[in-house]
Amino acid sequence: MHSTSQKPNAGQVRPDIESSWARSRLSGLCEDDKPSLARGPVARDGGLARAAGPVLAQARAELADTAMTLVLADREARLLSLHSADRSMRDAIDGMGITPGAGLGEDRVGTNAVGTPLETREPLMLRSHEHFMEAFRRFDCYGHPVVHPITRRLEGVLNLGGIRGDEHGLVPPFVRRMVRDIEERLLLDATRHQQRLLAAFQEASHNPRRRVLVVGHGLVLATPPALSLLEPADHAAVQACVEGTRAKGGATHRLPLLSGRTVTLRCTPVEGADGVLVDIVPEEAGSSRASGKRAALGWPLLVVGEPGSGRTTEARQAAGRDASTLDAMDVLRQGEPDWITGMTELLAGEGPPLIVENIQLLSEPVTALLATRLRHTRRRTALTSTPGEHLDKAHASLVALCNARRDLIPLRRRPYEVPRLAERMLADLGAPGRPRLTADSLRVLAMQPWPGNLAELRRVIQTVAGARTAGDIVPADLPASHRDAPAPASPFRQAEREVIVAAIEAAGGNKLQAARALGVSRSTLYNRMRALRIS
Known part of the structure; x- marks a missing residue:
């Protein structure tokens, strides 16, 4: 096994590597740390694994006589699969704890050819001395992001690497070809899903009066009665409800519309497809729930x-x-x-x-x-x-x-209300040019975590209204801090976020006390806060 290389001087470092090192340090990592390869659940039968399976099988045959290691990781930087035909290479990797389910996020192990391409969304050829942690400096690796061709969502990273000093000149084109094949198979898989979504929509829309939508990645289908009921802000609110339904296996939501009417959304996942069928049921004007009257108050x-x-x-x-x-x-x-x-x-x-x-x-x-x-x-x-x-x-x-108590639900738990609230706040500002938020902007706003709740949303709307006094407000007009639409959080990550926020609140904002209460180190707490966007 080769000895580890020395870290180069600052002037010899590529700008993208220097930026990655800076992010690694901000995550509380040190170069001589032992890698913290915490394991977590992975979707071995998910869309990425299905699309990559045949491609990886072919690649393993082509790499049979080499000492290269082939790694596929999901969008959370957790390893889905790992293959090396060389025994000494397998022993070295196993000794470091690099096994399926291990996390190689940049915030956990610093600069590497899995976590860093996920962070930058760019392919990366990483030489041994450019790894942040000393433990990885025996390897040269190339990592390439896998992006869904329809949704443009980052699905994962394909990584190919070997021992430092070996000849790896053909690695980038080899990996790029594999990524292209995986993305083509993702497209075919998406087409089959869309066919199932279309079939579900056609069956549901036999009744011409039924208000129904089918929502999937890159596809929204709606009957005319549903379209006549919903305004752009309502569409964004419905999609926010749908995002929370996919992980639950179905749900029912009560949603106030921009028109003032209230509807019930009955969300049912479409079997065999990554999508949800949404039945929209308006509440009767005279019903007790639709009346909006508050129950008699008790005092205090x-x-x-x-x-x-x-x-x-x-x-x-x-x-x-x-x-x-x-x-x-x-x-x-x-x-x-x-x-x-x-x-x-x-x-x-x-x-x-x-x-x-x-x-x-x-x-x-x-x-x-x-x-x-x-x-x-x-x-x-x-x-x-x-x-x-x-x-x-x-x-x-x-x-x-x-004698009475009202617990206000944080805005992050009711993303479906964000579009309506944003529209109302913008209207209340009374801008003379009457700017309007586009459906894409409302969708992006609905997907933000909103740690500052309504006050934060109001500040964002005031900022946008000050910058654009007329015309459409598109996502690029939003503040940089609220411009990107993060991937929907898993129920586990959502629960983790709630636990951390509650611990910090109980400790009066003292992060060290919160870390002790949670049984983790302060650096681990800061890492999770950054990953979960907790301010």
Whole structure:
């Protein structure tokens, strides 16, 4: 086995490799780290594996007398398959833990010919000394992204490599040919899927009154009654619902339309195809659910939601326009004695409803005093708070007093509402040229994670409206931070994100405490936060 090479000086490094090294360091990695090849589930029978199977079989026969290693990884940089006919090469790879299911993401092992092409969407010939981690510097590798020819979605990476110093001049054209063959088979597979989607649509549309859509990658079919019911923003909202259905095996959603009507979406995956059939059922105007009337309120009312989720708006809608406001944030400015005096005066007599904002900021003594005053006040009172363990501990006495509670769902959990909200926010700005968001822009907005919830969405719309005062707002007009449509997150990644966000909130924003609570290192927590776009 060859000895590892020395890392070159900065002036000898290609710009794309230097950028990758910088990203590796930002992920908390060190050159002499032992590779962290965590294993995860892979779709061995997914579209990429099906399309690549015959191509890989042919390539294995062609590589039978070489010491080359052929690797196929999915879009998460997890290895789907790995082949090497050379025993010494297999032993070296196995010794490093490189086996099917292992993750080679750039944020886990630094610059490499799987994770880096996924990061840049560009093919990469990586010489041994250009790997970030010392452990990989015995190999020369070439990685080429596999892109779906219809959806342009990044499906994975095909990688071919060998021991440093061997002659690998023909590797790039060989891999490019294989990638082209895989993409052609993906196209054929997509065509079969589209035929199944078309058959499902034709069967569902026999009833001319049925409002139905079929949504798949690169294909949307709709009956005339469905088209007449939906506006562009509604189409983006429906597609957001569909993305969450594919992983669940079917779902039902209740969706308010831009017209003011409310419909029920009955989403059913189409058998044998990557698509969903959506039945749209309008609610009757006189039904109790469609009436929009709120249930009778109990007082005090507790409104719980993440920052930016609309806690104040919800509390004001319940309490009325004449409600007074008392904000716990003012304790820092006024001091506890003055704040307590003002709170006592407001709750002592009768008057309009009172909203007490941000109770999560109150100390336990002030919380106990506020709870005492609430027991005896005649004023209707609404409290607002962030979610977290404090509601069961430090502020449990206030929670127990509330006869009604509303938990606001984060915007990331209701992407189907984003198009309607974005359209409404843009209209409220009253731009003289009446700009409009295109369906593509609404779809991109619906797929963002929105850690800042409604407040973040409002800032984005204000930015867009300031830059374009007339005409169509296309995805390129969106801020760079919100311009790309990320791949739909898996249920596992969505759950992982929720767990991390909850841990950070419970730790009061302290990342080190959150990492300890989760049982991981701080660098691992930061890596996952970056991967899951947690700000």
